[in-house]
Amino acid sequence: MRNGTMVAEKRATDGGATSTRTPDVAFEELFRLHQRAVYSWILRIVRNHAAAEDLTIETFWRIHRSLGRFDQTRNFEPWARKIATHAAFDWLRARRPESSMPDDFFATVPSPIAANPGVAAEIRLKVAQSLGRLPPRLRIAATLAIIEGLPQKQVAEALGVSVAAVKLRVFRALRLLRKDLREQGITP
């Protein structure tokens, strides 16, 4: 599987020059190999299926445009995750905060781990709304590091910053959330 992935990446990044396939075919192969991983990563950030589909296409468009700059000695997926994170950031930044969390937010994102039923629905909604009001760069760091429970190193690579910067963003996100939740009458 990994060998097949590497071959597809090489074909796509060298424009198909080393194979008998056209660059478009090589890129399609690359797209089909990685679209699920890219989609899944974006969904973790934006939590909206339709947006994740559009952003997956946007991410691969950016990848297609930048393939010449890809270092073939490195792993493709972290590079793709970084581009996907930037695309998701642009999308979050372009949206108004109050529209960031749809009403069916909890229903549209299936999860193997259900939300804790002990936490009242109203509180869950307020927490989701507070998260949606965070500046996008803080929201992404908090979502990936706290909610998704990903290692800070992986979050840092995706954001293109240091681990210390991720820690700082998470700290600032928690501070803003604390303030916002207090204003809504929720004392942590």
Add this chain to the structure above:
Amino acid sequence: MKNHEHDRIRQLLEHSLPPVGDGQHPARDLWPGMQRRLREPSAMIPDRLKIPWFDWVLAGGVAIVAVAFPASIPVLLYYL
């Protein structure tokens, strides 16, 4: 600084918003949409030309403030 409160907010986030996880996949084949995107004329426009004018104005304003008031640089970096 109020670490116990931050720990509570962490718990609240974890309990309120379940993780999406790693096993999601798109409901439809995205390749036809990808092909349409690649054929769009805007695909040929370099990024530099697509940056909104107000972003350039904002960048210029920040640069002027940084030059005029160097002491503000740490504050600007904090809010970046």
